[in-house]
Amino acid sequence: MALTEQVRKALQLASKQQPHSFYAYDLDGLDQHLAGLESAPAKLWYAVKANPLSAIIQSLDARGFGFDVASLGELKQVLAQGVDPSRILNTGPVKTPEHLADFIEHGVRIFVLESHQQADDLAKIAREQQIRIQVLLRVQLPWAKDPEEKMNVLGGSNPTPFGLTPEQWMPDTFTLPDEFELLGVHCFQWGNILCADTLVQTWQAAMPKLNALLDAWQIPEPVVDLGGGLGIPYAGQQQELDWQRVCQGLEQLKSEFQLGQCWMELGRYAVGPYGYYASKVADIKDNQGVHFAVIEGGSQHLLRPALTTQAFPVESLQPCDSPLTSYQIHGALCTGLDCLGSLQLPDSLQRGDWLIFSQAGAYGFTESMPYFLCHALPAELTFSQSGINVLRPSAPASHYLA
Template identity: 70%
Template sequence: MTPTTLPHALLRRATDALGSSFYAYDLDGLAAHLGELQAGPARLWYAVKANPLSAVIQTLAEAGFGFDVASPGELDQVLAQGVCPSRILNTGPVKTPAMLRHFLERGVRIFVLESHRQLTDLATLCEQTGIQVEVLFRVQLSWPKQDDGKINVLGGSDATPFGLTPEQWDPECTTLPPSMTLLGVHCFQWGNILDADTLIAHWQAALPRLARLLDRWQLEAPVVDLGGGLGIPYHGESETLDWTRVVEALTTLKRQYRLGQCWLELGRYAVGPYGYYLSPVADIKENQGVRFAVIEGGSQHALRPALTGQPFPVAALDTTQGPMQPYQIRGALCTGLDNLGDVQLPAGLQPGHWLCFGQAGAYGFTESMPYFLCHTLPAEITLSNGEYQVLRPAKAAQHYLA
């Protein structure tokens, strides 16, 4: 990412007006991207955990996406944007009876079951209310252990609380009540994959085992939800996922295994490239041979770099003076963990200049820890038709401290 690729003038106007750290989302770019994705052969769902901002949800709804929601809060946010409950899929490893009732009372009728306990609890509620639902079994497959040095937030080849094995979902071990119709299975275990061949290889390895389970249930035209995991490049990565190859593979797999539908739950891949996080530089200093750019914000607004060790791509919004040189970007928290990465920035960078972090449309503010040290929450704005709109202004800690 370079300053020439940014909506520079519009962001500069926003920094002048807002004065403190904020997130910005390019709705025009997002809408164009979503239109291209809908040309594929899969039914597309948006994983709301990636970014639950109202304007983002509205843009996805207009593009025809369904919504993968994993909490009552996400559900209510999606419904508040006028989305019909028939376009909502309930996922997530925790579904208490109270949560399931919340979803049923609001009209949701499609559930991904992670365990026999969830099945039993949902069946009890359906019996009490007379409601009919459709379900998918979440399947966790065993894989050869992989140690490529990368952090995998979905567990990869490790055991996780997500789903059960095919053997545990076998008809001999699982009984569905009359109130439930089995649509198919849900299965994915890897995140942020940039190489289409790697993604497709995972699907090709999983489908034979999933197909055997579906055959045991004698489903005609079943659904296979292949989840998310489609990646976007961060700092130091140049590869981008080949969507054309993904579409070709889905078409082949659907025909080969006689599937009714393939589903994808896109989060990062749908919205990630269309968001920015901006924060002003508070200090420039050197310590033990390291040159630091200390920003007003940091991990309390954008935690992902500290979690993954992988920075967002970043550019200086104000200056390109002088040669590029290494900086370590640190934030306002009193902990060495508040590290947004080692990057190259202009030698002319000064306090008061703004840094703009790209690929921040997903897993940004709502993934972070905004209340630590009681700093000001960042604003969130949208960019569209050459203008910006403030959806949530920056808020000082006094609005939430008890």
């Protein structure tokens, strides 16, 4: 996961232009990756929560992705890039009547239902406006608890607020409003999986109960939305996901269960490897036998390591041949929780050197807590063969304090 020479040169140029920490996105690398995903035997949606930056949305739009949108803010950002509302899927556990009305007003007609209450609210609006709505039923399956399962942001085998059990969606329990066209089901409970066989086995284990629900509703050529969960390697020894095996698993699923379509909502896997977070070293010191590198940014810009205890890969932007040593990397917040990991860096590391965190194209800035302690916001920029484009410059706390 070392920086390519082309990426390093772009980041070196950007670092000379930026006074503070910044995010940078490789649009050429992203587009090449997205082109490779076009072979998927599935309809691909982009989970906008992963990264709602305009240039990222535009890149995915150009490659024909649909957009999985969970808030009015995301909706307006996607529409502002010229995306047709027919290519937007509304997901998320909370959809108030006001939320649903806003989405309907903006032309969205495909919704994932998380509860009977959501169905009632959406049907009322559709009835009043005399429109038809396409829906998927979000299913949460009970799984046997794995005592070795690590924390999973989607719940894994734990009960969550996402969806209902298959029994709660059966026709004898739930009445489908006349205003709805039932497309199929949505089922997604695990995230950031790197083993393609594990993904395929999870889908295969879920399908009998999902298929029983689809049969009960007698849906011709049903849709099964498998969500996302495709992982990217953060640690150096991890292998990349086998995309061809994923595609084989999807083909097998469609054939075996006679599905009309599989849908997937890609976030991290679509954009994660093509983003970088850059921050300067502010201090280097030893304390009780531990080497510390304290950077200007930190968890207020890159929160994931504090949430998951899994570090982003990092390297110094200044190439050198000095031996590597372990540094505990901390940020500018007044808490020991602001730790970005213990990672190998050159022992010649100096104050003022830039550190580059890779795999930061998803769940980076917008997942973090940029207002804590009133530090400057990081800039966001893109780079490609046409040069560097700063989409949002760094801004001081006065920009957002009231």
